[in-house]
Amino acid sequence: MVKKGTWVSIRKTLLEAAERTGRLPEETKKVPLVMWNKGYLAADAEIGDTVTVTTRTGRTQEGILEEAEPHWELGYGNFVPELLRIGDDARKMLFGGDDK
Amino acid sequence: MSRDMSYDAVMSRKTEIVKASAGIDFDQFESGSVAFDYERMLKSTGYDFDSVKRIQREVGVGNTPMLELRNLTALARKIAGPGKGARIFVKDEACNPSGSFKDRRAAMAAYHAKKAGYPGVLAATSGNFGAAVASQAAMRGLKCIIVQETYDSRKVGQPEIIEKARKCEAYGAEVVQTTVGPELFYQSLSLLESTGYFSASLYSPFGIIGVETLGTEVSEQIMALTGKQPDAVVITNAGGGNVTGTARGLRRAGCKAAVIGASVNLKGLHMASDTAFNKKSFTTGHTGFGIPFVTNPDRSDVPRSAARPLRYLDRYVTVNQGEVFYMTELLATLEGMERGPAGNTSLAAAFAIAQEMNEDQILVVQETEYTGAGKHVQPQLSFARDNGIDIHFGNPADEVPGESIILPESPASMRVDELNLDHMRKSFIKGAIDGHDKLTDEDIEYLAAETGSTVEFVKQNI
Numbered sequence: 001m002v003k004k005g006t007w008v009s010i011r012k013t014l015l016e017a018a019e020r021t022g023r024l025p026e027e028t029k030k031v032p033l034v035m036w037n038k039g040y041l042a043a044d045a046e047i048g049d050t051v052t053v054t055t056r057t058g059r060t061q062e063g064i065l066e067e068a069e070p071h072w073e074l075g076y077g078n079f080v081p082e083l084l085r086i087g088d089d090a091r092k093m094l095f096g097g098d099d100k
Numbered sequence: 101m102s103r104d105m106s107y108d109a110v111m112s113r114k115t116e117i118v119k120a121s122a123g124i125d126f127d128q129f130e131s132g133s134v135a136f137d138y139e140r141m142l143k144s145t146g147y148d149f150d151s152v153k154r155i156q157r158e159v160g161v162g163n164t165p166m167l168e169l170r171n172l173t174a175l176a177r178k179i180a181g182p183g184k185g186a187r188i189f190v191k192d193e194a195c196n197p198s199g200s201f202k203d204r205r206a207a208m209a210a211y212h213a214k215k216a217g218y219p220g221v222l223a224a225t226s227g228n229f230g231a232a233v234a235s236q237a238a239m240r241g242l243k244c245i246i247v248q249e250t251y252d253s254r255k256v257g258q259p260e261i262i263e264k265a266r267k268c269e270a271y272g273a274e275v276v277q278t279t280v281g282p283e284l285f286y287q288s289l290s291l292l293e294s295t296g297y298f299s300a301s302l303y304s305p306f307g308i309i310g311v312e313t314l315g316t317e318v319s320e321q322i323m324a325l326t327g328k329q330p331d332a333v334v335i336t337n338a339g340g341g342n343v344t345g346t347a348r349g350l351r352r353a354g355c356k357a358a359v360i361g362a363s364v365n366l367k368g369l370h371m372a373s374d375t376a377f378n379k380k381s382f383t384t385g386h387t388g389f390g391i392p393f394v395t396n397p398d399r400s401d402v403p404r405s406a407a408r409p410l411r412y413l414d415r416y417v418t419v420n421q422g423e424v425f426y427m428t429e430l431l432a433t434l435e436g437m438e439r440g441p442a443g444n445t446s447l448a449a450a451f452a453i454a455q456e457m458n459e460d461q462i463l464v465v466q467e468t469e470y471t472g473a474g475k476h477v478q479p480q481l482s483f484a485r486d487n488g489i490d491i492h493f494g495n496p497a498d499e500v501p502g503e504s505i506i507l508p509e510s511p512a513s514m515r516v517d518e519l520n521l522d523h524m525r526k527s528f529i530k531g532a533i534d535g536h537d538k539l540t541d542e543d544i545e546y547l548a549a550e551t552g553s554t555v556e557f558v559k560q561n562i
């Protein structure tokens with residue numbers, strides 16, 4: 001159970017696929033327009049419940065409880081070997097060393 | 101209160117919501133025919149140039165360093181013919197409080213929102229502008245909501261966009277994230293209506309007048325460093341505000357430098373496609389915005405956009421994604437400046453353009469942007485590879501957006517593709533006069549100004 005007052009993320013479908021506007025590519029028309037938001041949980045709830053939160057600006061927003069204490073998973077990705085070559089080539093070309 | 105918040109109901113109230121949230125009544129600038137009074141619209145904010153400078157200074161925006169890129173210039177000269185290779189300078193806009201030139205635009209919106217008594221500001225953007233508005237709102241003690249197109253239907257998002265959401269939250273903003281689709285506009289209108297916030301539009305006059313200081317600073321700094329005016333300035337073009345504001349500032353300073361727009365080539369990728377969304381590695385500064393906004397700037401979120409790049413562009417070029425990533429890496433390894441990829445679009449173009457110019461000429465790249473986890477060459481290329489994009493060295497001209505990212509085989513493989521501005525001017529005129537049977541003399545002169553052409557050119561093309 002997620003306790004009242006916990007910082008959570010919620011999901012809400014704004015427009016079902018059938019409600020979407022006309023000028024969209026087919027692949028976009030097939031899927032709903034979904035929104036995510038975060039806020040303090042108004043009452044104890046389980047993941048997947050429809051809940052109400054108070055957002056950072058103090059608004060009340062309803063949605064489906066998705067995650068408690070959501071965190072960022074940003075990083076620098078996997079090793080990209082090409083990047084080493086770019087720098088090495090240019091430095092050789094500019095500052096010498098090899099015939100490259 | 102039980103207002104109907106359905107899609108159709110909200111969209112039917114669009115005009116009144118925009119009017120209340122933009123702080124400007126756009127009707128007053130219309131002539132009733134094709135023409136509208138652009139200059140009067142820009143003056144309507146009530147802030148003259150000195151006020152803009154003062155307001156930006158208050159919040160530490162602007163006066164960013166101008167750096168000469170000596171090693172990149174030397175590299176360009178090694179490739180260029182004898183006597184060729186202009187000196188390349190870059191304006192380090194990453195030094196603004198939130199890390200990009202967008203602070204100049206946000207500073208004016210936030211200042212005005214506070215002064216006019218709005219409780220908060222809202223911006224719909226997945227770009228650096230969101231961070232800029234959030235940062236300026238923090239400084240002015242305003243609430244802030246950023247609406248961001250973030251994910252595809254699998255809830256997979258570009259690391260660059262997610263980093264910007266994180267940054268907005270760091271400044272205390274509420275971030276509303278959506279899946280792909282232009283209906284994001286509906287969500288923004290709903291929020292503007294229910295909160296009574298000021299709309300920090302990139303396209304309103306507030307979003308443009310703040311960029312003029314960038315142009316005047318370029319002129320003044322190059323004069324101080326070299327004793328001359330720059331010969332050309334390369335400006336990344338998306339919605340047109342960067343080009344418009346910078347060019348106006350250059351003119352204000354009496355600088356006649358050629359104004360060159362540059363966008364990342366994303367030909368063939370639909371901007372509202374759920375499946376193409378994560379196949380591109382650039383979320384702004386690309387042709388998907390650049391070209392449509394040049395030919396019809398009024399497709400924006402205000403009735404008349406203050407960003408009108410065709411008025412100012414002398415030349416418009418594209419570069420490929422692989423070239424921008426390549427140049428971002430060169431900026432780090434040759435110049436010791438680690439900056440965000442998207443902000444280096446104009447630098448990638450400049451490296452090729454400098455080689456056409458003479459050694460005694462000066463070419464300015466007028467921005468950089470911050471970098472960090474997610475918003476960096478490595479995670480962006482790693483993400484592209486995970487999404488099935490073929491990344492390899494080769495001829496950048498062979499790159500197919502959405503399928504491949506081709507890193508230049510060597511610095512000598514860097515080049516720009518020209519876009520035909522006359523073609524865009526004709527397209528602009530055609531769109532502007534559509535539905536108008538009779539054009540007045542004022543209309544003809546307006547169209548000449550709008551397209552950066554002449555009355556003769558307009559007459560030949562109506």
